[in-house]
Amino acid sequence: MADIDLGDERAEELSTLQSIYPELTLHASDPFTAHIDLLVAPISTLPVIFEPDRDVRRLAYLPPLHVEITLPAEYPAAAPPAVKLSTTRSWLPTATLEALSKEARSLWAEYGGGPVLYAYVSYLQEAAETAFGLSELTLASGMKADLLAYSKQMKRELFDKETFDCGVCLEPKKGSACYRMERCNHVFCVACLQDYYANCIQEGDVDNVKCMSTECGTKKANRKKDRLSPKELLQIPLALETVQRYAKIKRKKKIEADPTIIFCPRSWCQGAMRTKKYPKITDVREMGESESEAEDPVAPEERKEATAGPEKRRVGTTGMDRLAVCEDCNLAFCTVCLASWHGDFVRCEPRDSSQLTEDDQASLNFIMRNTSPCPTCEVPCQKSYGCNHMTCFQCKTHFCYLCSAWLNPDQPYQHFNNKRNKGCYQRLMDMAEGDVAQADVRFGGRRGAEQVAEFWEQEAMRIQMELNEEDIRTGR
Structure with missing residues (x-):
């Protein structure tokens, strides 16, 4: 590194700025050139539109603003600092970068030729908090993966460094040992979440796999929204086998509560009919909110028809509407008579509902x-x-x-x-x-x-047996 004249006003200003911003780095060959990366974390998440798909994502963090400052020999009395701004993947518009660079000269003129580095860096930090005045950003879709990954990584890194009071055990924990709920942002330690959710799932109480804060779920309209998706449970993390059980139980409960679903007539199978409403689970690692929480309500006319019994369901059920296929054993059967599929034009009679295996x-x-x-x-x-x-x-x-x-x-x-x-x-x-x-x-x-x-049935059987024994004794 080149020798620094400690009596130089530029060196003194850079040294002071470095004490405020330890991340400020001086150039190896030029002691009056420094650079710093400023965090870009808008107070309100910035909508980013990725073209040509028009996919809109709200990002909490964007790649840092790289600031390179060179102080000429005439600085600060006769010349402003030379500033060069850039960002990774060039996500910030060129016009915005130019406007931010010009602000260094404006501040220098405003300060009357005095030191302006601290004021300029503070200005850039404040501008970053408002996303540099941008209301939205339009970028090429090729940048989406990198920007989303960066935002997620920064969110995790900053969270890990903080300290939180767990909402369950109330003990202070580092963020690296905690998890923030995606919908409500409540924070709990991972150990408490794993213990509670694993126990609920083991006992089949999947409706209580939701945020444990007393502030959540108080409004009836939001109770379903407060439940967690399999994808989020894996992020906590819970074991894959536990999350698979969670997803299967939730699906089973929905199917059993839906009167429009017909079950396979084979006594050894009893699987549900295939339906797009409740698709079979393939990979819980990809199951987000839309797949795990979407519960299409059964229309009143559907519920009335489904609960009316087979003989009533037959009315208005014609042709292929009667055909169902078991999702487990692939049996094609009639939803009216529950027999193997007999074709469109065969008249069938509903099976007596009293017939039980x-x-x-x-x-x-x-x-x-x-x-x-x-x-x-x-x-x-x-x-x-x-x-x-x-x-x-x-x-x-x-x-x-x-x-x-x-x-x-x-x-x-x-x-x-x-x-x-x-x-x-x-x-x-x-x-x-x-x-x-x-x-x-x-x-x-x-x-x-x-x-x-049952008592009187047993009494009747007992009396009948006594009468039969009396008839045998008397020879009647």
Whole structure:
């Protein structure tokens, strides 16, 4: 490096500027030439239009502004600093660069021939915060990949250097150990997110895989938007197998809740019919919000028709409208009679809805004997332990496990303290160890009616057996 005259005013100014901006670098062969890269992070993200596709992206960070300053011998008394500005990939318009360069001369004239380097660098920093006055930017599509990658990298690097209080464990953590939610920007440590989300997914509670902040999900219209996409879960990161299970459970729940979906009639398959509404999952690593959260509502007329039974669905269902193909075993079958596809012009009769396979009947019997239905959505619920104040897993309705009565969420235990509720009075802790389907446990509502019906059915069978034995003894 060339020797610097410490008595030179230029050297003193560069030394002062370097103490303020340690990233300022002096040229190896010219002690009065320096350069610095200034961060370009607009306060409001800058819309960038990539031509010719007109793909609009909002970038939080853009490649830095490279500033090269040369101080001539006449500076500062008789000559302004020589400034050369540039950016990587030349994303900033030439006219803007020229206007920024001219500002160095204007400041020098305004300061009356005094030192202006600090004022000029500060001016450039302020201009960068407003994206140099640009409301939008139009660039060639060939620059898109580099600019998007840079913005993402800078966002991560700056985030890693900060310190945050985790919204769950409340401990201060470095950004490198945290994750910022994409939609709401709430920050949690990765360990808390992994533990909570992995547990929810393992238990099948995929609706709670969302931001854990109390500020999110308070508005009903935004509850679905607060849920995370598989792609974001992998960024936290969660294990690929866990995210695959998450995506499969979400899809399964949507399919089962849609009455327009018909299932394969093969007892060993029971796969859903192929549908564009719920495409099969191929790669969760590419599943963003549009694929994981888009839930097209079922039209009222579709729901009415789908829940009316096969004999009603047949009305208006003609030709290929009846054809469905199982997504698992590829069986082509008729949606009306559930038989293998018999062609467009064959008249078919709907299958009796009472026809159940042996396995279906066994499952139905178990559900009837060992679960209590939610009074709102009728989903069967089984208690594994605790009191008889239940909260429906699906719709969050509060209800009594003994009689399926709706409970006031503000005063759920009043039901068990009311003497008028003779069947449930002071029975809050009955079956605290779980539903074991004991014969001496009395239920009310639908389940109680099933108990009574089963009791009298068994009584009738017992009496018939006694009569048969009496006939055998007497020879009748």
